[in-house]
Amino acid sequence: MRVLVIGSGGREHALARSLASDTAVTDLHAAPGNPGIAELAELHAANTTDPAEMAALAARLDTDLVVVGPEAPLVNGVADAVRSAGIACFGPGRGAAMIEGSKSFAKDVMGAAGVPTARSRTCHDSAAAERALDEFGPPYVVKADGLAAGKGVVVTGSKDAALQHANASGTVVIEEFLDGPEVSIFALTDGITAVPLLPAQDYKRAHDGDKGPNTGGMGAYAPLPWAPPDLADETMATVVAPALAELARRGMPFSGLLYSGLCLTSRGLRVVEFNARFGDPETQVVLDRLATPIGGLLHAAASGDLTAVPRLGWLDGAAVAVVVAAEGYPAGPASGDLIGGLAAAGRVPGAYVIQAGTAAEVNGQLTSAGGRVLNVVGSGPDLETARSAAYQAAAEIKMRGGWYRLDIAANPAAGTATGL
Numbered sequence: 001m002r003v004l005v006i007g008s009g010g011r012e013h014a015l016a017r018s019l020a021s022d023t024a025v026t027d028l029h030a031a032p033g034n035p036g037i038a039e040l041a042e043l044h045a046a047n048t049t050d051p052a053e054m055a056a057l058a059a060r061l062d063t064d065l066v067v068v069g070p071e072a073p074l075v076n077g078v079a080d081a082v083r084s085a086g087i088a089c090f091g092p093g094r095g096a097a098m099i100e101g102s103k104s105f106a107k108d109v110m111g112a113a114g115v116p117t118a119r120s121r122t123c124h125d126s127a128a129a130e131r132a133l134d135e136f137g138p139p140y141v142v143k144a145d146g147l148a149a150g151k152g153v154v155v156t157g158s159k160d161a162a163l164q165h166a167n168a169s170g171t172v173v174i175e176e177f178l179d180g181p182e183v184s185i186f187a188l189t190d191g192i193t194a195v196p197l198l199p200a201q202d203y204k205r206a207h208d209g210d211k212g213p214n215t216g217g218m219g220a221y222a223p224l225p226w227a228p229p230d231l232a233d234e235t236m237a238t239v240v241a242p243a244l245a246e247l248a249r250r251g252m253p254f255s256g257l258l259y260s261g262l263c264l265t266s267r268g269l270r271v272v273e274f275n276a277r278f279g280d281p282e283t284q285v286v287l288d289r290l291a292t293p294i295g296g297l298l299h300a301a302a303s304g305d306l307t308a309v310p311r312l313g314w315l316d317g318a319a320v321a322v323v324v325a326a327e328g329y330p331a332g333p334a335s336g337d338l339i340g341g342l343a344a345a346g347r348v349p350g351a352y353v354i355q356a357g358t359a360a361e362v363n364g365q366l367t368s369a370g371g372r373v374l375n376v377v378g379s380g381p382d383l384e385t386a387r388s389a390a391y392q393a394a395a396e397i398k399m400r401g402g403w404y405r406l407d408i409a410a411n412p413a414a415g416t417a418t419g420l
Contacts, residue, residue, distance in 0.1 A: 001295055002027040004058050005041065006048050006078065007069030008034045010323075010356030010375040011280035015067060015294075016040045017354070018287045022295040029061055035366055036355030048073050051081030058087050065090065065299045068256075071147055074276050075101040079256070088302040092276050095252030099243070100259075100276040103143045103173040110271060113246035115239050117271040118263075120175035129166035132174035133159055139177045143273075144169035153214050178263040178270050183224060184282045185232055185260045187240045188297060191253035193306040194240050195297075196232040198222050198289055198314060200282040201412075206330060208407045215330045216372055219408030221320045221383060222285040226412055231269075235260055239271055255301055281321045284354055284375050288319035318383040320390045320409045324374040326357070327401025333357075333371035340398035342366070342374075350386065351378045351393035368399060376404075383413040 001024050005016050013036045019025045020040040031054070033043035044061075047053050049072050058066050066082045068074055068091035077094035091097075098105045104122040109115075121132035122145070133140055140162035144152030154165040155177070166172045182204075186197040200222035206212035228234070239260050247254045259275035287294065291313035300309050326333040335357075345353050354377060357370015374397060378390030387409045394404055 001025050001064045001299065002062060003029070003295065004061060004063045004066045005030045005033075005037070005069060006054060006066065006073055008032050008037070009069065009280060009370070010354045010372065011278050011283045012069040013037050013354045013356065014284045014287050014375075015069060015278065018290065018294040019067075022293040024293060025295045027061075029063070031057060034355050034358050035360045036353075036358065038360075049076045049078070051077045054078045055081040055085040055087070058082050059085050063087055065295070065302060067091070067298055069277060071097070071100050071275065071277055074256075075147060088299055090298040090302040091256040092254045093252065095250075096247050096254035097276040099247070099254070099274045101147055103145045103273070104171065106274050107173060109243060109246050113242035115242050115271055116268060118175040118178050120173050122171065122173050123166065124171050126163065126167050129163060129172060129174060133162055133166075136174065136176045141175050141177050142166050142169070143173045143175070145171040145173060155214070178265055178272065180263050180265040182261065182263050182272060183227060183231070184220075184279050185235045185262060186278065186282070186286060187236065187258045187260070188301045188306065189240070189244060189255060189258055190301045190304040190306040191244065191248065191255040192304075194236060194244060194258070195306060195309065195312065196236055196240075197312070198286050199224050199227055199231055200279075200286050202279065202282050203405060203408055206405075208405055213330055215325075217279070217281045218323045218325070218405045219321055220282045220285045221318065221386070221409035221412065222282070222289055223318060224412065225383065225415070227264075234269065235262065238269070243274070255304065257301075280356075281323055281372075281375050284321040284377050285319040288377055288379050289315050289317070291315050317379060317381045318386045319377060319379040320383065320386040321354075322376045322378075322390045322394045322404050322408050323356075323372050324376060324394060324397050324399065324402050324404045326368050326371055326373050326399075327403070329371035333368075334401055335367070335369050337368045337400045337402070339366040339368060339373065341396040344396040345376060345393035348378075348389055348393040348396065350380045350389035351376065353377070353393065353397075368402075373399065373402065383409055387413050
């Protein structure tokens with residue numbers, strides 16, 4: 001099977017790593033990829049948000065399967081163009097991808113489908129935003145309606161800060177605050193059949209103790225030793241199946257990966273957000289635990305044949321991912337800083353490094369090229385061992401201004417709390 005992965009971040013490197021280990025995958029390509037992915041796949045410079053260009057590249061490479069990693073190409077209709085060229089594509093079409101591309105659209109789908117979520121208001125101007133803030137009260141939750149690379153959400157006790165974010169974002173969704181641990185559940189789907197992957201938890205806040213601004217995610221771990229054993233089944237029944245049915249009813253069937261970001265409240269689970277693709281950095285820990293070869297899974301979802309897939313297999317033990325970020329992230333990350341220590345990090349037992357925001361200079365030296373630069377993954381027979389491996393490896397990374405949270409998976413590993 002010839003596979004083309006679209007994207008250049010940590011999620012795509014993790015996908016490429018899993019695909020490269022699948023014996024059914026004979027040729028692996030990526031556009032545009034990054035230096036880490038280049039060790040696994042042939043890279044192709046391309047405008048990944050251009051549907052025609054991506055379809056033409058897939059056809060030229062005689063691709064059997066295209067895997068679209070990031071949200072922007074999906075919202076732009078890349079999957080539609082690839083499928084129109086007669087090539088199987090893992091990822092929803094433009095219409096269904098709006099479940100991530102527009103927070104207000106997602107809320108409308110959830111309301112029509114009866115999916116449990118926070119009460120909300122869609123606001124198009126400052127006056128409406130102020131009324132909604134007064135209605136729900138603090139802590140204030142303000143979400144930019146469109147794509148914001150995981151940084152469009154503000155949760156604050158300051159009404160002025162909330163209103164400032166609303167005014168800067170244009171159309172926003174303002175909703176009631178949900179109190180409880182958050183988890184992520186991925187579901188592979190061909191539009192009708194859906195299969196859950198291992199629940200994971202990520203850390204959105206920048207600093208230890210869940211302080212600081214929201215980010216795209218500073219780390220993750222799986223499995224969740226504290227989560228209800230029926231969490232995935234409940235999510236599939238009350239969230240995923242109704243949402244898929246509603247999208248199909250609207251003439252925009254969703255095939256690919258439906259990401260449900262959930263809050264486990266005292267009143268039951270509530271959907272915080274939907275994404276239309278693999279989450280980052282949860283993908284890194286979920287795929288680390290997946291024993292079933294991934295190529296066939298993604299192709300089955302893309303070709304509408306998930307019913308033929310046998311029950312998924314999972315490795316025992318746990319995985320923890322720690323994000324190494326650039327100086328200034330998330331507000332204004334520095335770039336172009338030299339990165340060292342990857343070989344030493346890779347020699348830590350149970351650990352390896354996923355490249356996210358990296359670039360190769362002319363002399364071949366690896367440099368930073370994004371806010372979240374590296375994902376250091378540790379695995380082991382339990383969370384404590386996996387966490388130790390990840391942090392031992394992260395300590396080997398040398399990058400000016402580089403930093404990371406020190407408390408990823410600390411509480412669940414110690415068995416002292418549920419969630420963060």
